[in-house]
Amino acid sequence: MAGDKVSIHGSWASRWVFILAATGSAVGLGSIWKFPYMTGVYGGGAFVLMFLLCIALLGLPVMLAETLIGRRSRQSPANALRELALDAAHSHKWSWAAFAGMITALLILSFYSVVGGWSLDYIVDLGRGDFQGIGAEQAGRYFADMVSDPWRLILWHTLFMLLSAWVIARGVVAGLERSLRIMMPLLFVLLLILLGYSLTTGYFMAGVHFMFNLDTSRLLDGLLPAMGHAFFSLSVGVGSILIYGAYMPKSSSIAGTVVAVALLDTFVSLLAGLALFPIVFSAGLNASEGPGLMFVTLPLAFGNVAFGQLMGVVFFVLVAVAAWSSAISLLEPMVAYLVERTKVSRLWVTAALAFICWFVGLGTVFSFNIWKEAKFFVSEGGAFQLYQWGATGGLDLFGVIDFFTSRIMLPLGALTFVVFASWVMGREAVRDELAMRNASLFAVTFFLMRYVAPLGILIVFAAQLLK
Numbered sequence: 001m002a003g004d005k006v007s008i009h010g011s012w013a014s015r016w017v018f019i020l021a022a023t024g025s026a027v028g029l030g031s032i033w034k035f036p037y038m039t040g041v042y043g044g045g046a047f048v049l050m051f052l053l054c055i056a057l058l059g060l061p062v063m064l065a066e067t068l069i070g071r072r073s074r075q076s077p078a079n080a081l082r083e084l085a086l087d088a089a090h091s092h093k094w095s096w097a098a099f100a101g102m103i104t105a106l107l108i109l110s111f112y113s114v115v116g117g118w119s120l121d122y123i124v125d126l127g128r129g130d131f132q133g134i135g136a137e138q139a140g141r142y143f144a145d146m147v148s149d150p151w152r153l154i155l156w157h158t159l160f161m162l163l164s165a166w167v168i169a170r171g172v173v174a175g176l177e178r179s180l181r182i183m184m185p186l187l188f189v190l191l192l193i194l195l196g197y198s199l200t201t202g203y204f205m206a207g208v209h210f211m212f213n214l215d216t217s218r219l220l221d222g223l224l225p226a227m228g229h230a231f232f233s234l235s236v237g238v239g240s241i242l243i244y245g246a247y248m249p250k251s252s253s254i255a256g257t258v259v260a261v262a263l264l265d266t267f268v269s270l271l272a273g274l275a276l277f278p279i280v281f282s283a284g285l286n287a288s289e290g291p292g293l294m295f296v297t298l299p300l301a302f303g304n305v306a307f308g309q310l311m312g313v314v315f316f317v318l319v320a321v322a323a324w325s326s327a328i329s330l331l332e333p334m335v336a337y338l339v340e341r342t343k344v345s346r347l348w349v350t351a352a353l354a355f356i357c358w359f360v361g362l363g364t365v366f367s368f369n370i371w372k373e374a375k376f377f378v379s380e381g382g383a384f385q386l387y388q389w390g391a392t393g394g395l396d397l398f399g400v401i402d403f404f405t406s407r408i409m410l411p412l413g414a415l416t417f418v419v420f421a422s423w424v425m426g427r428e429a430v431r432d433e434l435a436m437r438n439a440s441l442f443a444v445t446f447f448l449m450r451y452v453a454p455l456g457i458l459i460v461f462a463a464q465l466l467k
C-alpha cells in the first residue's frame with residue numbers, strides 16, 4: 001500500500017522533528033519581516049483580520065492536503081502527484097502543477113536570500129555598535145545606505161545562499177534537526193523580550209489599536225495580499241510542506257501536527273507585529289514604509305536599551321536562522337525531484353539550483369539600487385493594470401517577483417494541492433491518511449478541504465478582479 005513506503009531521502013526521527021522542520025519552514029522572514037510591513041501597507045486591522053481568516057479557512061486545509069499527499073507518496077511533489085493521480089486513474093498531467101510550484105519556490109528563494117542577507121549584514125552592524133544611541137532618522141538612513149550598495153548586498157546574498165545550499169547538500173533530515181532544536185525556542189524568547197521593550201515605549205496600545213482596529217473600507221484592499229501572504233507564511237502552495245510530509249513517520253497524526261505548526265507560525269507573526277508597531281509609532285516612523293520596516297525599527301530598539309548591542313546580535317542571528325531554515329525548504333522540493341529523476345548527485349544538483357537562484361536574486365539586489373527607477377506595470381493607461389490586483393503603483397523587479405509568486409502562483413498552487421487531495425485522491429484516501437479518531441471532526445476537515453478552501457481561493461481572485 002502507498003502509505004507504507006519510505007522516502008529515499010530519509011525520514012524525520014519522530015513527529016517532533018517534523019514539527020520542528022515544518023515550523024522552521026513556516027516561521028521565517030514571512031512572519032518577522034513581511035507580515036509587519038504588509039500589515040503597515042494594507043492598513044493594519046483589516047489586513048490582520050483577513051490574514052487570520054485566510055490562515056484558518058484556506059491555509060490550514062491546504063497544509064493538511066500537502067502533508068498527506070507527501071506522506072502517502074513519499075516522493076518529491078512532481079512524482080507524488082504523478083503517481084497518486086495514476087493510482088486514482090487520473091491524468092499524470094497533474095504533476096505539471098508541481099513543476100510550477102517548484103519554479104515558484106526558486107523564484108521566492110531568489111529574493112528571500114537577498115533579505116536573509118540583510119539580516120546577516122545587521123548581525124555585523126549591531127555587533128560593531130553602529131546603532132548605539134541611534135535616532136529614527138539615522139536608522140532610516142542606515143538602511144537606505146545598505147540597500148543602495150549593490151556589492152554589499154551581493155556579498156551577503158551570496159553568503160546566505162551558500163549557507164542554505166550547504167545544509168541541503170548534506171541532506172535535510174540530517175542537517176536541520178540539531179540547529180532548530182535550540183534556535184527556534186530562543187527566537188521565541190527574544191521576540192518576547194522585544195515585546196517587553198515595546199511595552200515600555202508608551203505606545204503599546206497604539207500598536208495594538210493599529211493591528212486590531214478594523215477599518216472596513218480597507219477590507220477588500222488587503223484581501224488578495226492577505227491570502228497570498230497566508231500561504232507564503234505557512235509555506236504552502238509550492239510543495240515545501242509536501243516534501244516535508246514525505247519524510248514524516250507513518251505513525252504521527254497529521255492533523256494535530258499541522259495545526260500546531262500553523263498556530264506557532266501565526267503566533268510568531270502576531271508577536272512580531274506587536275513588538276514592532278509600538279516602536280514604529282513611538283519613533284514617529286511611517287507604518288507603511290514597506291520592506292525596510294523591520295530593519296529600520298529594530299535597530300532603534302536595540303540601539304537604545306541596556307544590553308541592546310548583545311541582544312540585537314542574538315536577535316538577528318535568530319532571524320537569519322529562521323530565514324535559513326525556510327530557504328532550505330524552498331530548495332528541497334526541486335533538489336529531491338532531480339535526485340529522484342537523474343543520476344546527478346545531491347551535491348551537484350544543489351550547487352546548480354542554488355546558483356540559478358543566486359543569479360535571479362541579483363535582480364532583487366539591483367531593484368534597490370541601480371535599477372531602482374525601472375518600474376513595471378505603472379498604472380497610467382496600461383491595458384492590464386496590475387495595481388487593481390492589489391499592487392501599489394508601479395513595481396520594481398523585486399515587486400514583480402514578489403507579486404507574481406505570492407499573489408498568483410501560491411494561491412494557484414494551493415488550489416491545485418487541495419483539489420488534488422480532496423477530489424482526485426478522494427475521501428477514503430484522505431480518511432486513511434489523516435486517521436482522525438473523531439468522525440465528525442473528519443467530516444468538517446474534509447468539507448473545508450473539498451469546498452471551503454477551493455471556493456474561497458476562487459472567490460478571493462474574483463473579488464480582486466471585480467473590485
Ligand code: PHE
Pocket residue numbers: 025026027028029030031105108231232233234235236238240326327329330
Ligand atoms: N514560510 C516562509 C516564511 O514565512 C517562506 C516560505 C514560503 C517557505 C513558501 C517555503 C515555501 O518565511
